[in-house]
Amino acid sequence: MGRTLSQKVWDSRVVRRAEGEPDLLYVDLHLVHEVTSPQAFDGLRLAGRRVRRPDLTLATADHNTPTVDIDKPIADAVSARQLSALEENCREFGVRCYPLGHALQGIVHVIGPQLGLTQPGMVIVCGDSHTSTHGAFGAVAFGIGTSEVEHVLATQTIAQARPGTMAVTVEGELARGVTAKDVILGVIERIGISGGTGTIVEYRGAAIRRLSMEGRMTVCNMSIEAGARAGMIAPDDVTFAYLEGRPHAPTGAAWERALDGWRSLATDEGAAFDREVRVDARQLRPYVTWGTNPAQSSTIDGVVPDPESFGDPARQETAARALRYQDLLPGTPIRDIAVDAVFIGSCTNARIEDLRAAAAVIDGRRVRDGLRALVVPGSAQVKAEAEREGLDALFRRAGFEWRAAGCSMCLGMNPDVLGPGQRCASTSNRNFEGRQGPGGRTHLVSPVVAAATAIAGHFATPEDL
Amino acid sequence: MPLDRRDVDTDQIIPASWLKRVERTGFGAGLFESWRRDPAFVLNDPRYAGAAILLAGPNFGCGSSREHAVWALQEHGFRAIVAESFADIFRMNCARVGMVTAQLPGNAVSRLMRAVEADYTLSVVIDVGDRTVSAAGETHAFPLDDFTRMRLLEGLDDIGLTLRHARDISRYEATRAAHLPRIGGA
Ligand code: SF4
Numbered sequence: 257m258g259r260t261l262s263q264k265v266w267d268s269r270v271v272r273r274a275e276g277e278p279d280l281l282y283v284d285l286h287l288v289h290e291v292t293s294p295q296a297f298d299g300l301r302l303a304g305r306r307v308r309r310p311d312l313t314l315a316t317a318d319h320n321t322p323t324v325d326i327d328k329p330i331a332d333a334v335s336a337r338q339l340s341a342l343e344e345n346c347r348e349f350g351v352r353c354y355p356l357g358h359a360l361q362g363i364v365h366v367i368g369p370q371l372g373l374t375q376p377g378m379v380i381v382c383g384d385s386h387t388s389t390h391g392a393f394g395a396v397a398f399g400i401g402t403s404e405v406e407h408v409l410a411t412q413t414i415a416q417a418r419p420g421t422m423a424v425t426v427e428g429e430l431a432r433g434v435t436a437k438d439v440i441l442g443v444i445e446r447i448g449i450s451g452g453t454g455t456i457v458e459y460r461g462a463a464i465r466r467l468s469m470e471g472r473m474t475v476c477n478m479s480i481e482a483g484a485r486a487g488m489i490a491p492d493d494v495t496f497a498y499l500e501g502r503p504h505a506p507t508g509a510a511w512e513r514a515l516d517g518w519r520s521l522a523t524d525e526g527a528a529f530d531r532e533v534r535v536d537a538r539q540l541r542p543y544v545t546w547g548t549n550p551a552q553s554s555t556i557d558g559v560v561p562d563p564e565s566f567g568d569p570a571r572q573e574t575a576a577r578a579l580r581y582q583d584l585l586p587g588t589p590i591r592d593i594a595v596d597a598v599f600i601g602s603c604t605n606a607r608i609e610d611l612r613a614a615a616a617v618i619d620g621r622r623v624r625d626g627l628r629a630l631v632v633p634g635s636a637q638v639k640a641e642a643e644r645e646g647l648d649a650l651f652r653r654a655g656f657e658w659r660a661a662g663c664s665m666c667l668g669m670n671p672d673v674l675g676p677g678q679r680c681a682s683t684s685n686r687n688f689e690g691r692q693g694p695g696g697r698t699h700l701v702s703p704v705v706a707a708a709t710a711i712a713g714h715f716a717t718p719e720d721l
Numbered sequence: 722m723p724l725d726r727r728d729v730d731t732d733q734i735i736p737a738s739w740l741k742r743v744e745r746t747g748f749g750a751g752l753f754e755s756w757r758r759d760p761a762f763v764l765n766d767p768r769y770a771g772a773a774i775l776l777a778g779p780n781f782g783c784g785s786s787r788e789h790a791v792w793a794l795q796e797h798g799f800r801a802i803v804a805e806s807f808a809d810i811f812r813m814n815c816a817r818v819g820m821v822t823a824q825l826p827g828n829a830v831s832r833l834m835r836a837v838e839a840d841y842t843l844s845v846v847i848d849v850g851d852r853t854v855s856a857a858g859e860t861h862a863f864p865l866d867d868f869t870r871m872r873l874l875e876g877l878d879d880i881g882l883t884l885r886h887a888r889d890i891s892r893y894e895a896t897r898a899a900h901l902p903r904i905g906g907a
Contacts, residue, residue, distance in 0.1 A: 272889045277868045341743045375902060401791070401814035403814065410880045504904075510900040667785075668737055689732070
């Protein structure tokens with residue numbers, strides 16, 4: 257029987273397999289950030305252990321970093337301590353670190369691919385659930401907790417039970433204005449936030465093949481929002497073209513050898529998945545979440561649903577609770593919902609292509625009066641590239657704040673937060689209660705919908721303007 | 722303690738503002754910080770103070786990978802969570818730090834929840850050795866692989882366990898393709 261893509265990569269990284277035990281997997285790349293690592297480094301110190309492979313480990317500061325005045329001392333002492341702890345730990349243990357202010361600093365899931373460190377067939381882990389992003393290159397990439405971070409630092413391996421397999425096939429062509437973000441929001445709306453639990457999801461089909469690497473990363477990024485361990489897409493010419501020439505990509509004869517191996521990374525004909533879901537791309541529209549979990553969404557043409565319309569009582573209650581928190585009434589057209597803030601950023605949608613798409617929508621128009629709009633590039637390099645193209649000036653002229661790279665308002669650990677009751681159109685990945693600040697209300701959207709919403713003052717598509 | 726909500730995410734269990742700490746302790750006070758402001762929230766109910774078992778709705782622990790969520794629950798005194806299902810990373814994190822996650826059928830969890838709501842003195846017993854949850858005359862088995870069970874019972878150091886296989890790791894390392902990326906070091 258054939259094997260799926262995830263099984264092939266998984267099997268190739270097994271260091272040790274024993275009956276009744278999880279597989280011991282070799283980790284090709286371990287990404288580290290300030291929030292989930294200090295206790296892990298402490299653990300190493302206490303046990304007198306070292307980092308086994310500093311050359312396969314890379315750290316950056318992203319979650320907690322300010323996005324304004326980054327050349328000044330950090331006002332929040334607790335944040336400052338965590339950021340300096342990362343630098344000190346990296347120095348002590350010999351790990352390369354891109355701290356705040358470094359030209360290569362950025363959101364950990366943006367910098368890996370950008371540097372060419374994320375490659376097909378690898379196992380990649382990071383103390384962050386959106387590590388699934390890297391699966392867009394045909395890598396098995398998943399998030400881990402702090403104890404596991406310590407384990408990987410010490411052993412370069414991770415003990416994991418083999419996950420199940422799931423295929424999500426998106427056939428057909430996307431309509432104009434429907435983006436990768438809408439594909440994944442549409443998938444989550446269909447399979448639910450625990451629809452992928454226990455599995456690695458492989459995204460397949462013509463609509464996925466036609467996505468750029470940036471788009472594929474957006475899709476794989478939100479696999480965790482469907483409960484999956486990881487998301488993957490088989491590498492192809494789009495992948496190789498993206499990788500070629502990046503700082504850590506192989507060159508010359510090594511590139512040719514690598515390509516040979518990468519081309520074999522696809523699910524075999526006839527391999528069976530534990531679960532398969534098919535989505536017709538033509539049915540997808542721009543999505544807007546109305547609730548407090550990423551599956552609670554509607555197309556932009558829809559209305560806020562009546563909780564009674566959900567079959568099962570538990571879902572009715574969850575929906576009713578979400579609408580209370582979000583202060584929305586059933587039947588309200590999505591386009592009639594006004595927002596106080598717009599956030600374009602996060603590891604889901606803050607790559608150069610996302611910023612270009614948002615900028616194209618603005619096209620000389622202005623942000624609605626009284627609305628706060630933020631653009632936070634995914635990395636210092638994305639920021640520099642956007643500035644070379646003049647996007648910063650374009651955003652600023654329109655009334656957007658142009659910020660330095662980091663997670664920022666995606667999780668509200670730094671000073672970029674929503675006030676209680678404020679409503680935000682956000683290109684990030686989580687709309688949990690208080691995610692962007694206590695009492696804040698988040699609606700997940702694509703970069704083009706976010707940009708159009710900033711101008712209209714309520715949810716809108718570029719065509720509405 | 723009964724927490725009758727589904728899809729409880731780790732942003733609720735411990736909000737991001739608490740994650741700036743570099744220590745492993747001090748998270749208990751942030752447990753369910755925002756829900757706790759509601760006096761009617763179950764964590765504020767003195768009858769359940771000191772409970773070591775949390776009963777929760779399905780898909781408990783979804784969202785961010787923050788192990789801090791488990792540390793916060795532990796610091797508050799919980800040693801086990803019973804639910805119909807758990808998010809993958811959360812369950813993994815629990816196993817790593819000795820928190821028991823007992824997965825039971827939804828109707829069994831509901832019955833337990835109702836029983837504990839009706840009688841807060843009801844004792845619920847989790848036997849990791851037997852892999853069972855018992856209360857009110859009912860006993861339910863929950864899935865627990867031998868490996869995790871052994872580590873829960875014996876409290877073994879995971880890194881120490883893996884390092885017993887250091888030779889396998891070195892042998893594997895020697896076979897890795899030359900084109901795989903390396904970072905220059907600090
Ligand atoms: S941008 Fe948001 S989701 Fe992505 S790593 Fe940062 S905090 Fe996590």
